[in-house]
Amino acid sequence: MKVVVVGSNGQLGSDVVRAFADNGDEVLPLTHADIEIADGESVTNKLRALEPSLVVNTAAMHHVENCELQPERAFAVNALGARNLARAARDIGATLVHVSTDYVFDGSKVSPYDEGDPPRPLSVYGNTKLAGEYFVRATLDQHFVLRTSAIYGKSHCRAKSGLNFIQLMLKLAKERGEVRVVDSEFVTPTATPDLARQIVALSRCENYGLYHATAEGACSWFEFAREIFALTNTKVTLKVAGPDEFPAKVPRPKYSVLENRGLKRLGINTFAPWQEGLRDYLGVSPSHTAAVTR
Numbered sequence: 669m670k671v672v673v674v675g676s677n678g679q680l681g682s683d684v685v686r687a688f689a690d691n692g693d694e695v696l697p698l699t700h701a702d703i704e705i706a707d708g709e710s711v712t713n714k715l716r717a718l719e720p721s722l723v724v725n726t727a728a729m730h731h732v733e734n735c736e737l738q739p740e741r742a743f744a745v746n747a748l749g750a751r752n753l754a755r756a757a758r759d760i761g762a763t764l765v766h767v768s769t770d771y772v773f774d775g776s777k778v779s780p781y782d783e784g785d786p787p788r789p790l791s792v793y794g795n796t797k798l799a800g801e802y803f804v805r806a807t808l809d810q811h812f813v814l815r816t817s818a819i820y821g822k823s824h825c826r827a828k829s830g831l832n833f834i835q836l837m838l839k840l841a842k843e844r845g846e847v848r849v850v851d852s853e854f855v856t857p858t859a860t861p862d863l864a865r866q867i868v869a870l871s872r873c874e875n876y877g878l879y880h881a882t883a884e885g886a887c888s889w890f891e892f893a894r895e896i897f898a899l900t901n902t903k904v905t906l907k908v909a910g911p912d913e914f915p916a917k918v919p920r921p922k923y924s925v926l927e928n929r930g931l932k933r934l935g936i937n938t939f940a941p942w943q944e945g946l947r948d949y950l951g952v953s954p955s956h957t958a959a960v961t962r
């Protein structure tokens with residue numbers, strides 16, 4: 669397969685490039701310097717010149733506070749950018765894998781969201797990503813829209829330029845000896861190499877549509893931190909943060925756990941429990957005792 673990866677030097681994009689290359693595919697990585705997805709002409713010209721059979725879009729404007737400050741730009745990238753890629757893919761007969769988010773949900777459920785649950789985003793980011801999903805689904809039959817959650821990888825997240833949650837927890841533990849983390853927001857931490865492998869597996873089939881794609885299980889950010897410290901034998905006092913200690917500038921879903929129902933139905937769900945992805949990331953042996961079982 670000839671595969672274009674858009675956002676190829678991003679946190680997820682870097683692992684997507686690696687996963688397709690490991691699979692023996694021809695990979696054409698595109699960074700933001702190579703393509704501007706908000707510009708339809710740039711997208712059409714690039715894809716026409718490269719003629720891939722598959723396009724994987726990992727590019728987005730996903731810093732939630734910046735999206736609130738610049739809603740037009742967020743819509744241009746997350747919604748129109750997705751449409752531009754879908755149109756260009758349709759014109760050259762390519763399939764599009766488009767990465768979306770758990771933030772399309774409002775978090776009012778208390779059990780995992782599946783693909784049939786109605787979305788109701790709380791933020792500009794969530795709304796523009798949902799609009800992007802709709803554009804892709806309305807424009808191109810040969811699409812896979814994948815919603816994922818709380819991703820982390822070895823390459824840093826370019827939009828949030830800094831440390832990922834794991835690195836931040838370890839840094840704070842070392843510097844302060846005490847760390848306080850919220851226990852009221854539930855997600856599924858998903859390692860980017862695992863998501864990248866799932867994208868490769870899904871791209872081999874023709875069951876186009878919308879898929880949830882996260883590691884198995886769920887945890888609060890507090891439980892995620894507890895597991896990080898347990899697996900790294902970090903000496904730290906971990907406490908639950910008070911309800912007003914870290915006030916969010918932008919509303920976020922309290923519960924955005926996703927169920928990979930579509931992938932399971934096809935029998936191609938390759939994800940393991942989130943603790944396994946974390947162990948791999950930290951380079952910890954599988955026999956190490958897990959702290960969190962929820």
Ligand SMILES: NC(=O)c1ccc[n+]([C@@H]2O[C@H](COP(=O)([O-])OP(=O)(O)OC[C@H]3O[C@@H](n4cnc5c(N)ncnc54)[C@H](OP(=O)(O)O)[C@@H]3O)[C@@H](O)[C@H]2O)c1
Nearest residue numbers: 675678679680700704705727728730769818819825826827
């Ligand atoms: N991070 C999370 O926890 C999370 C959770 C759920 C879903 N997602 C989704 O997962 C995907 C990947 O996230 P990530 O963490 O890997 O992001 P990332 O590290 O910020 O990478 C995004 C990539 O897209 C490029 N890009 C941004 N705007 C672009 C544009 N207008 N045209 C072309 N390229 C552009 C960036 O280049 P520059 O940096 O040079 O601009 C970067 O290479 C996104 O769709 C995001 O919405 C993320």
